[in-house]
Amino acid sequence: MTTKQTKNPKVAVPVITTEKTPIAQALQNHLIFSAFKTSEASTPRDWFVATGHTVRDHMVERWAKTAEAYNAQDPKRVYYLSLEFLIGRMLQNAALNLGIEPEVKQGLSALGHKLEEVVELETDAALGNGGLGRLAACFLDSMASMDIPGTGYGIRYEYGMFRQSISQGQQIENPDNWLRYGNLWEFQRPESHYPIKLYGRVVEFPTPKGTESHWVDAESVMAIAYDMPIPGYNTETVNTLRLWSAKAAREFDLAHFNDGNYEKAVEERNAYENISKVLYPNDASVLGRELRLKQQYFFVSASIQDILRRFLSKHDDWTVLPDKVAIQLNDTHPAIAVAELMYQLVDVHHLKWDQAWKITGKVFAYTNHTLMPEALETWAVDLFANLLPRHLGIIYRINHEFLQLVNHKFPGDTDLLSRVSIIDENNGRRVRMAHLAVIGSHTVNGVAALHSELLRTTLFADFNRIFPGKFINITNGITPRRWLNQCNPGLTKLIDKVIGPDFHRDLSKLRGLEALAEDADFRKTFREIKRSNKERLAKRLEHLTGVRLNPNALFDVQIKRIHEYKRQLLNVLHIITLYNRIRSGQAKDVTPRAVIFGGKAAPGYWLAKLIIRLINDVAAIVNEDSAVGDKLKVVYYPNYEVSAAELLFPGSDLSEQISTAGTEASGTGNMKMALNGALTIGTLDGANVEILEEVGKDNIFIFGLTTEEVAEVKANQYNPWDYYHGNAELKQALDMITGGFFSVDEPDRYQAIGEALLNNGDHYLLLADYASYIATQDEVGKLYQNQEEWSRKAILNVARVGKFSSDRTIGEYADKIWGVKRLDH
């Protein structure tokens, strides 16, 4: 322990740890003062606590200084509103970004501990479903690393994404009690709390300036801020993720207590606090549940109030707001923010409607993440009227004025008016959140070139005519800190050695590796790294599932949410086809493969859960068949989450990105795979198109129908039976599924899969793409037998995917949408 003299010489303030304390010393101090354990009594978890606090200490000073700098310079800030932040673990990422990972490793090792083991004790912060939430987390990392004044706003769910276990082949959902042992990365900010109104009614009364609307008799719940530090890589900047937790405005009603009705007293309190209780586990689909709308309004209102409070602490001229505030809406989940800002400006701060609307339109921008109809949020007008009566009135007025404008621009086109109206009158009156978001934003972006083009020509074609220029593309990216440096230290070290460290801050510098693809020694080293990553993965898989994989096999990996459009079933059809070839002796020198799946199904998505079960049933048969041996193994990695992803991506040879063309907006798993040296087998969908552009057609396996061909096939009475009867291998594979080959105890188990693929139209065209997929997989298998060629292509993939750094993505958002600059330290 060191002692620092304060200005008052008589008082000595003990300083437990500072950035200056040697790390080994700091670890010991924290074991005592934070974990409250002696070395002898300590458990591994205590060392996680000590290490976490030690790393945290290195952030607080920078965090405070970043806040001070923002306060002093008053730059334009960007606020990223997202219902999901899929962060994962913090410890290793923080140590890496702060540049103290080697010291922490040494310090722990001097005390007889291993950093790799300590980091495993951290529970993932799984406050998101999948790609959309992970994107938000990558963006936070990039904003901090690029010194961009960016704050994330979201919900501090008490329970995050459910934890998946697999029991008898089936998904079991378990609550994710991630805060059970506390969260050492969060700081409660009791001084930052806001009342959030719900329900009530609107009264209007005339004033000399016109009619005023008042939201009265509302109930109220408190939003309390919890801040998490977001350290930038190799910079002093530490930004903030502010998550809101719901707290009852009153603890409980003492009247109920006095009546002896304790349950009722607590019930009311719980009803409010349930708002931030649990994340909705749906990905790419929505349920119109009231609690979900409450969650959205709750975090949006708290965030807008917080943003305006910060603005008002420096300014009194509202016209300056768009010069100081940019708000990004991550999908339509926070789209109610458009109405909330109007509410705050007009009702609370008494601006004129027109002035408020002008300001609002300059503040917001909206990112669309999907074209799928089941994912487009709408709310029943009745539900809305009950929960947010004033906001419904505001939306009506926004809509009225917008429709007038459209009518002026395109007179007499009543169909157009009904198509673009915020209110859908055809399905029992519903509020279309995407329309509110488009109308209230100055810019709308898609997340990959193909997706943005489809937005302009299909979903938002009408709006694109009304607002030409509003729709742009910004292709997604991933942070190379977590998805290369942290998850693949072997490859990172190798790259550092051969091209120097510039790629850490500018991933396009990876192009320097291209020439090395021709260097046999380099290829050998590259292969050895992949091999050791595969061994690491195989070891974990054996521990989790009991299935032992041969690291020489081609590791063929599909990890992502389970969804019909992502076509895990197409992968299963390939597995069964291979299995049949092996059994019938047609595959004497087939390339040994280990097919690895991972991913969660939404608890209410019955067919997706059936797909998980089928994968496990197929695995059970294939893995036990002595005729197959090492030639084919199938394994399901349970509870796919960020920390699992960090192990899976570096251990993959083949990246399965096989969604039906036109359905996957971007994908980001595809980027993580290529960056870690996996070759892609994929359709021309989402960002696969741009990966192809970057790596070149010789270094990727593209198959299947294009978006245009998909539309064509569907327009021409697509009949899956034709494909079934036209392809013997396909027929055999499907017959085995539906005939109970993989479910002998219950032969009908997979009838529904046969129904979906044959009788209900095969919506995602698996049968149409089957032959092309199988032929391409055959090429993949053949290439893998030429390890030199395979490595050449894998290296070229790593070298050429620098474009997919989220630093590039965030740079584009900053320039094209937000108009924010990097901070000077």
Ligand SMILES: *Cc1c(COP(=O)(O)O)cnc(C)c1O
């Ligand atoms: C990257 C990532 C995703 C998104 O994967 P896609 O293949 O793009 O759907 C989902 N979940 C986790 C944990 C991820 O890391």
